[in-house]
Amino acid sequence: MKTLYLSKKLNLIREFLFPLDCAVCGRTLLNEAEAWIGLCGECAESFPSGPQKCCSICGRPLISEMDVCMNCRKNDGNLYDSMTLLYPYIGREQRALKAYKFGKHRTLARFFSEKMLSAMNGSQSRKVLPLEVPWIPVPPRAGKLKTAGWDQVELIAKILEKLYHVPVLRCLKRLASKTQKELGKSERITNLKGRIVCPVTVPEEVIVFDDVFTTGSTMNACAGALKDAGAKKVHGICLFYS
Numbered sequence: 001m002k003t004l005y006l007s008k009k010l011n012l013i014r015e016f017l018f019p020l021d022c023a024v025c026g027r028t029l030l031n032e033a034e035a036w037i038g039l040c041g042e043c044a045e046s047f048p049s050g051p052q053k054c055c056s057i058c059g060r061p062l063i064s065e066m067d068v069c070m071n072c073r074k075n076d077g078n079l080y081d082s083m084t085l086l087y088p089y090i091g092r093e094q095r096a097l098k099a100y101k102f103g104k105h106r107t108l109a110r111f112f113s114e115k116m117l118s119a120m121n122g123s124q125s126r127k128v129l130p131l132e133v134p135w136i137p138v139p140p141r142a143g144k145l146k147t148a149g150w151d152q153v154e155l156i157a158k159i160l161e162k163l164y165h166v167p168v169l170r171c172l173k174r175l176a177s178k179t180q181k182e183l184g185k186s187e188r189i190t191n192l193k194g195r196i197v198c199p200v201t202v203p204e205e206v207i208v209f210d211d212v213f214t215t216g217s218t219m220n221a222c223a224g225a226l227k228d229a230g231a232k233k234v235h236g237i238c239l240f241y242s
């Protein structure tokens with residue numbers, strides 16, 4: 001609690017000296033709570049809580065009464081055991097992620113961290129997981145930290161660890177490969193095969209988290225590496241899906 005209190009006060013000083021507007025609508029942030037997450041109250045409240053009914057495997061919204069979507073019924077190659085997806089990558093949600101990744105709104109990591117924790121505790125696809133289950137960040141592409149200086153998933157990992165005392169296990173390594181966003185669906189599936197590795201033994205149940213879920217190939221590669229390293233259940237969670 002002391003760490004959280006000091007972090008909020010330091011953030012308030014930073015906001016006073018170098019103010020940022022709301023990452024989504026551009027309005028001036030009016031109070032400490034808004035400055036803490038980088039969003040005005042109206043935009044923060046507008047983020048959906050997630051679909052009422054979602055696929056028990058991939059976490060995408062369902063349009064039928066079945067628990068598994070058509071895509072997952074056709075594809076039995078998913079290596080993760082459950083998936084939780086928070087927001088569609090459209091509209092204000094898309095603007096928020098772009099402001100976080102490519103703008104100066106890194107305070108959004110606090111908003112995203114809190115939402116991810118809440119979503120994991122409220123997921124329909126599996127029981128509530130014990131607090132000691134480690135969270136594992138999807139590793140950045142090789143050389144990203146050197147060129148960009150930071151990684152959006154790692155910043156969320158640090159906040160989960162520091163402010164919420166979540167056990168974070170940085171055990172995955174990504175070998176050199178092409179950037180996923182530049183590839184088509186079939187190329188994404190093959191691009192990361194064998195390119196994400198886990199050189200240490202891991203607990204039997206883990207949570208892997210990332211910012212965007214597209215084809216699921218990155219999450220599959222992570223889950224496969226973790227199961228090779230001793231995991232029996234791998235739960236995934238991503239902030240956005242497209």
